[in-house]
């Protein structure tokens with residue numbers, strides 16, 4: 001095992017964060033890391049309330065502050081109710097991570113309209129609804145002295161905003177769309193000092209891709225796509241998010257940060273081409 005970098009210390013003290021899809025996987029990692037960096041955290045979930053509550057309990061026991069709020073991000077009424085509840089409990093929000101995402105994989109010829117619509121609904125429409133409510137709250141509340149920015153919006157995109165993915169056209173389409181959503185609103189909101197950026201994880205060990213690393217054979221095949229030779233873990237991504245949300249990244253607007261062990265470096269070309 002390689003040595004792990006230390007946790008991001010107290011970069012976010014006094015700030016309030018909301019993370020969608022925070023009951024497992026990358027979202028859970030982000031919620032825990034933002035709390036370790038000093039932020040109060042809303043742990044959003046739609047299923048597995050117990051998992052969300054355990055994460056909040058762990059954070060609260062460690063001296064942080066976390067609350068769980070249920071909302072399906074593809075539903076406008078539920079997203080608005082979640083923001084209202086977060087503001088009621090925390091006063092306002094400074095950091096919003098639009099992270100919730102799903103896969104419903106199928107070859108094009110087998111894909112149902114339902115599989116297409118579900119993925120568009122959560123990954124893309126959910127991103128729009130969450131970002132809109134975040135921007136409305138930042139603008140309503142105005143500057144506060146916990147950050148140089150009026151607010152930060154961070155999308156969890158994917159290497160598949162760039163890499164095409166056979167058998168997953170619904171998912172890849174949402175991530176390509178998310179790139180334009182992120183860049184367009186980053187351009188629109190930058191004059192108000194709202195920083196909008198994306199992180200683009202590669203293969204990270206989470207429930208969404210469990211099959212791809214569940215056996216040693218599967219993991220070895222996956223590693224062939226990763227120049228650094230290691231499948232990632234949520235903390236690899238979460239550390240970057242904590243930094244991106246902090247004033248250390250104050251000049252970052254509209255960036256896509258690939259956190260992928262080199263997956264987007266076309267590893268097939270290392271020996272061919």
Ligand code: BGC
Pocket residue numbers: 103157158159160201202203204208209212
């Ligand atoms: C997907 C994972 C996949 C990874 C790399 C992610 O966006 O959700 O299932 O392992 O991209 O292909």
